[in-house]
Amino acid sequence: MPRIESTAARLAKLGFADAATSARLVETAGVELGDLLEALVGAADPDLALASLTRLAEREPAALDRLRADATLRERTLALFGVSAALGDHLVRHPDQLDRLALPGLGEARAELLRAVGADPGDAEPRATGSAALVDLRVAYRGRLAHVAARDLAGLATLQEVTAELSDLAGAALEAALAIARTEVGSGDARLAVIGMGKCGARELNYISDVDVIFVAEPREGADETKALRAATRLAQAMMRACSAATAEGSLWEVDAGLRPEGRSGPLVRTLASHLAYYRRWAKTWEFQALLKARPVAGDPELGEEYVGAVNELVWSAATRDNFVEDVQAMRRRVEAHVRAEGEREIKLGPGGLRDIEFAVQLLQLVHGRLDPLLRRRATLSALAALSRGGYVGRDDSRGLAEAYTFLRRVEHLLQLHRLRRTHVLPEDPADLRRLGRALGMQTDPVGEFTTRWKRHAGQARRLHEKLFYRPLLQAVARLPETETRLSASAAEARLGALGYVDPQGALRHIAALASGVSRRAAIQRTLLPVMLGWFADTPDPDAALLGFRQVSEKLGATPWYLRLLRDETAVAQRMAHVLGTSRYATQLLMHAPEAVAMLGGDDDLAVRPAQALLGEASAAVSRYTDEAETAVAAVRALRRRELFRTAVADLSGLIDIERVGVALSTLNDVTLQAALDAAIAKVSAERRGELPTRFAIIAMGRLGGMESSYASDADVMFVHDPVEGAAERDATDAAFAVANEVRRLLALPAPDPPLLIDPDLRPEGRQGPLVRTLASYRAYYARWSSPWESQALLRARFSAGDAGLGAAFAAMVDELRYPAGGISDDAVRQIRRLKARMEAERLPRGADPALHTKLGRGGLSDVEWVAQLLQLRHAGERPSLRTTRTLEALRAAVVEGLLDPADEAVLAEAWRCASGVRDAIMLVKGRPGDSVPTGARERRHLARALGYPPDGSEDFLDDYRRVTRRARRVVDRVFYDG
Known part of the structure; x- marks a missing residue:
């Protein structure tokens, strides 16, 4: 025990983390390590290195002498043992491979691995046999892997040299596995080439990774193609098994052929002609992006080169294919969504991880490599360097990202070497972080220094889209001092086009106008634009977003708070980009109320304001301009414009x-009607030099009455007045007409905002009837002339503005008509049904698709509303819960009253919401009203995005709309026409 304690004390002084455990290992091993203990101190994890060293000494005592005698061998072995427990285990099992670590090189890997499995490289008929060959392959492979890792960890090889050696080693293993497969199943009359993809193809493979491949085969001269393909498929399958099969020495890795045409659903092996036919007709952009890395790695070399040469022509013309932009956007979204789903400690798929960098570089290669052959590189770092040399990426950005990529790849290698497991997740255990930091040369505070460097590099990579895609665009057009190689105008246009800008030249003009110059405003824009351009590219209409941003910026650019707000509040800038690129309606509102940008910061700022608050603000505006009705209403319309914007943004934001x-x-x-009415009454009263001789109220009808207004709705109203006691009826009527006409005039004045047009056509006798009636006149008309359709229209009648008592009296007066005791007659029901059928036949616009018209089409708004209204006309007299002006409330009440099946109500309500949402979205997207789902693919895609569908969800949206309205129509046929 005292001896163990003294050894532990010595180890503790040397810096071992767990000196007691390590001391027991030394004493148990019974070997004298002597000066080797001090050499262990330089290992990344001295305790781990000691564990492998003591086991090696027990297995092969002479190994210690060789380590003492050979400084190179000692340095490499201890560096390896201090990081990789798995390779330490391998060398303990195979100490005969230890001396190879000191060699500068091991010769050609392919020849060695072929000999290991009994296949002389020069033999036409390999002699590899059975499970012994599988074991020998793994032993030879891991021996060479240990040699690469030892030189890597000793700092004797660059990252690019290491990944190239690992890739060549994988290719050699595939060749040896193919030799084993030939002895197992033969090769028949087939020539088979194995094409390396992904990191293997790019010669940037990890220490442990799936190896991505594609198989291409051709029949030998005179052979039957079908038989040859069957033989090649058996050979490929056997080769894959030879790599993945479990043995006493484990497996190599999985061979993944999922990148082949049609993926796992397609044949494993195809001829070259079949590959090319697929790529020319069916391939998606991501498949060409994958083919950037294609390289022959095993099998028939001539066939492999022929394959790569043929597909390269297609790869570098991918940017000219139809749907390239849509594919690129979809790929970016998939990568970013995947990245967001991973934790930040995931260095491959996490934010700012390796996948992010690799994807961005490959995308720029596809965009610019068609015209610049110098960009046609397989490996990420060499491609990034070529992009920088060509001026496609800023030099500083390229250098920073290369450093980040190199750091993350080295960390990835260290993580995988520890247990030879495929992992990309940073550990949280301080001991593991200490090993990583020390392996990277950080000695003073390895955990703290490693964490700092990792976060710095990850943060740098996280901003790569700004750096790689957008910052060079500013250099191209903003007439800045020549600090970097300038991106050419044609290259800038190509990049913007690939990112979704339909008018790249126009976009460059907008960027130049915003970012050029030496003003503080231009400097802030140069900070904002690289980020904003990316957000614009993620919207349905990037061009409109950029144009809108320029227009708003020019209106507010001199305002101190505007650019500062966008720079400092990311949420404001991002939501602004979304609004500008999605909704022309909202953009137009913002053009004339640019200060509304300030409400984009938080959801609370977009909450719908209470009616009383709006009424108070509108009333204050009118009272400030008692002698100027036009000015008062202009102020109220500005209030309306701001609140329309608030509602539109809240709607677009879900x-x-x-x-x-x-x-x-x-x-x-x-509120707008009340304010206009107040201004009109004030003006008419002033002109008449006295109080108005009548009470006046505005009755809301139609969708306004139902509290279901859309962005494009007119104000369907009726005007009612009631002379005050003692007033002459003629005088009262003249005053009421003057007020009604003044309200219409004030709201129709030209103004830079959506108008609120008064539509009084639902009044008795329609356009032929008087604009304003007294309460008594309405009562007399309805008592004598009313028809069923007028009773139906009055179901929506609701007091809107003016004298509340008069409004209540009007509502009470029409209740007898719209809620008749005992319900309407059977004859009235038949009239309503006939009227509905006639409307369907006659009022649908010519050429409109009945399945896609939101208002009058099958299962649309009219269908659902007429069902609710017929139920009200028949039953509201006895069922007070049905007495509502709102469609969905009436349907819900009908369910409670047992008049409508809950399942039918759910179908009808879904259709009403769907059709109403589409109708509103058409106005939001286009800035003008429309009742039909667009037939054009681009317009429909924009509409679907505004409705919350993913970018590729246009067809899903159309299918959903058809399904929902089709189901609703079946309910309408049963409940309205047959019920």
């Missing part, structure tokens, strides 16, 4: 559903 949108817009319209 913060409010379609019912709440309708309520918010209807409330805003009520």
Whole structure:
């Protein structure tokens, strides 16, 4: 025990983390390590290195003498033992391979591995046999792997040299596995080439990784193609098994052929002609991106070179193919979504990880490599260097990203070497972090220094889209001092086109206008634009987003808070980009109320404001301009413009559903009508030099009455007045007409915002009837002339503005008509059904698809609303819960009353929400109203995005709309026409 304690004390002084355990290892081994203990101190993990060293000494005592005698062998062995427990285990099992670590090189790997499996490289008929060959292959492979790792960990090879050796070693293993496969199944009359893909193809393979391949085969001269392909498929399958099979020495790695045409659903082996036919007709852009890395690695070398030469022509023309932009955007979104789903400690797929960098470099190669052959490199670092030399990427950015990539790859290698397991997750255990830091040369504070460097490099890589894609665009057009190689105009246009900008030349003009010059404003824009351009590219219409951003910036650029807000508040800038690139309607509102940018920061700022707050603000605006009705209403319309923008952004951001949108817009319209009415009454009263001789109210009808206004809705209203006591009826009527006409005039004045047009056509006698009636006149008309359709229209009648008492009196007066005791007659029901059928036949616009018209089409708004209204006309007299102006509330009440099956209500409500949402989205996207789902693919794609579908969800949206409305129509046929 005292001896163990003294050894432990010595080890502790030398810096061993677990000196007691290591001391027991030394004493148990019974060997004298002497000066080797001090040599262990330089290992990344001295305790780990000691564990392998003592086991080696027990197995092969003479190994210690060789380590003492050979400084090169000692340095490499201890460096390896201090990082890789797995390769330490291998050398303990095979001490005969230890001396090879000191050699500068081991010769050609392919020849060695072929000899290991009994296949002389020069033999036409290999003699590799059975499970013994599999074991021998693994032993030889790991021996060479240990040699690469030892030189790597001793700092004697660069990352690129290490990955190239690992890739060549994998190719040699594939060749040896192919030799084993030939002895197992033969090769028949087939020539088979194995094409390395991914990191293997690019000669940047990891220590442990799946090896991606594609198989191509041709029949030998005069042979039958079908038989040859069957033989080649058996050979490929046997080769894959030879690599992945478990043995006493483990397995090599999985051979993954998932990148082949049609993926795992396609044949494992194809002829060259079959490959080319697929790529020319069916391949997606991501497949050409994968083919950037293609390289022959095993099998028939001539066939392999022929394959790569043929596909290269297709790879470098991929940027000219249809749907290239859409494919690129979809690929970027998939990568970014995957990246966001991973934790930040995932150095491959996490934010700022290796996959992020590799994808970005490959995309730039595809965009610019068609015209610049110097960019046609397989490996990431060499491609990044070529992009920098060609001026496609800034030199500083290229250098920084290369450093980040190199650091992350070295960390990845250290993680995998420890247990020879495929992992990319940084450990949290300080002991593991200490080993990583020391292996990278960090001695003073390995854990702290490693963590700092990792976060710095990951953060740098996380901003790579800004750096690689967008910052060089500013250099190209902003007339900045020549600090870097300038991206050419044609290259800048190609890049913007690949990122989704339809008018790259126009986009470059906007960028130049925003970022050129030496002003503080231009300097901030140069900071903002690389980020904003990326966000614009993620919207349905990047060109519109950039144009809108320029217009708003020019209006607000001199305002101190604007650019500072965008620079400092990421959420504001990102939401602004989304709005500008999605909605022309919202953009137009922002053009005339640019200060509304300030409300984009948080969801709370986009919450719908209460009616009383809006009324108070509108009333204050009118009271400030009592003698200027036009100015008062202009102020109220500015308020309306701002609140429309708030509602539109909340809608686009998914913060409010379609019912709440309708309520918010209807409330805003009520407030606007009240303010216009107040201004009109003030003006008419001033002109008449006295109080108005009549009470006046505005009755909301149609969608306004139902609190279901859309962005494109007119204000369907009726005007009612009631002379005050003692007033002459003629005088009262003249005053009421003056007020009604003034309200219409004020709201129709030209202004830079969406108008609120008054539509009074639902009044008695329509356009032929008087614009304003007294309450008594309405009562007389309805008592004598009312038809079923007018009763139906009055179901939506609701007090909107003016004299609340008069509004309530009007509502009570029409209740008898719209909620008749005992319900409407069977004859009235038949009339309503006939009217509905006639509307379907006559009012649908010519050429409109009945399945896609949101208002009058099958299963659209009219269908659902007429079902609700017929239920109300028949039953609301006895069922007060049905007495509502709102469609969905009426349907829900009908379920409670047992008048409608809950399943039918769910179908109808879904269709109403869907059609209303589409109708609103058309207005938001296009900036003008429309009732039909667009037939053009681009417009429909924009509409689907605004409705929350993914970028490739246009067809899903169309299918959903057809399905929902088709189901609703079946319910309408049963409940409305047959019920």
